[in-house]
Amino acid sequence: MNFGYHEDCLDHQTGYRHPESPDRLRAIRRSLSRKHGVGYVAADHAPESAVTAVHDAGYVSAIKEFCADGGGDWDDDTVAVEATWDAALAAAGQAMWAAERALAGDDGRDTPFALGRPPGHHAVEADAMGFCFVNNAAVAARAAIDDGEADRVAILDWDVHHGNGIHDIFYDTGDVYYASIHEDGLYPGSGDIDETGEGEGEGTTLNVPLLPGCGDADYCAAIDDFVGPEFVAFDPDVILVSAGFDAHRHDPISRMRVSTEGYGAMTTRMRDIADEADAGLGFVLEGGYGLDTLAESVTMVHEVFDGREPVEPDEEVKDRATKVFADLRDQGFGEK
Incomplete structure (x- = not known):
């Protein structure tokens, strides 16, 4: 795989013992x-115009000023320093690169993976939360x-937490289909089954809130029975995976039971869905947030595109x- 990576993402310092660290x-x-x-x-870093296309301009100005003044605790979980804004632009730029390269036809061993931080999927239109400042995807x-x-x-x-930011940003638009497989009741407490989109976006939001203890077979079945048919019917030009690995059975902040091999099985499914949808x-x-399991799981995704066939659940x-x-x-979700 080709990995988007920028040293500026290491400069976002969150302090001692914060789980979202440069490590x-x-x-x-x-x-x-x-x-x-x-x-x-x-x-390249994302231009501010790309950020304000999904985030409120007043919020963007506020977070820039907050960082320029030295940062601090934006909320109980979300910490910034002076370098955080540049790191957030770097992370968003890596995500833009991943979409651009995927659309340009990079696949197989050239499949793009954006390794940016801070993460993004909790950042809503006008606020930072859940370690996230700019919604990268x-x-x-x-x-x-x-x-x-x-x-x-x-x-x-497939992050263990519902990506409320992506969900909300595209909830009433028909050109982005958002699907989330997440632990029911975990932070931020959103992502109910009956939230399916509204207006032009009706039917283009799929929430799969699984109960604690679910693992490889449950995640793979969710992809096989729901995500795949929905995405193929939607006929997207590009599929992005917001790839969190905190549903891993050894991650310190969730109660799910996905294995490293399970992430490989999920990856093969997404590769096949993209192929079917062209x-x-x-x-x-x-x-x-478990450093070893995070590293092993990202490496597993890479190995799938390098020819590895993961063990099926x-x-x-x-x-x-x-x-x-x-x-x-x-x-009404599932086979079409």
Whole structure:
């Protein structure tokens, strides 16, 4: 794979013991250094105009000023320093690069993966939250459409937390399909099954809130039975995966049971869905806070595109997931 990476993302310092630290990127780089076929691209920072296409201009001015004044605690979880704004622009720029390269046809061993931080999927139109300042995947999706490179974009968010920011930004638009597989009731508490979009966006939001303890078979079934059919029917030009790895069974801040091999199985499915939809495919880093499991999982995604065939889940789909899937079918999601 080709990885978008910029040293400016290391300058966003969150303080001692904060789970979203520069060590996340360092751990990923160390793990990837032991693999062949890894390339790095330092894409341009996102222009402010691309950020204000999805974020309120007043909020952008406020967070820029906050950082210029030295930063501090934006809220209880979201910490900034002077360098945070440049890091956020760098992360958004990497996401834009991933979408651009996917749309240009980069696939297989050249599939793009944006390794940016701070993450983005919790950043709403007019606020930072959940460690996020700029909504990287949303910026990339909107830029691809506004620049005329894509008519439709689909985003799968497999981070353990619901990406309320992406959800809200595109909730009433019909040109971006947002699907999220997340732990029910976990921060930020959003992402209910009956939230399916409104107005022009009706039917282009899919929330799969799984109960704690779900793992590889449940996630893969959600992709097979719902995400895949929905995305293929939507006919996107590019699919972005908001790739958080905090549903891992050893991540310190979730109760899900996805394995490293499970992330490989999920990756093969997204590759096949993109092929069936004749869409580009790119990845954008979100969460993942166990350094070893984060690094191993990103490396697994790389290895899939380097020819590895991950082991398929051999356990049954859990009853707690089956109930969610039945509710989704009642909402009209699934096979078209």
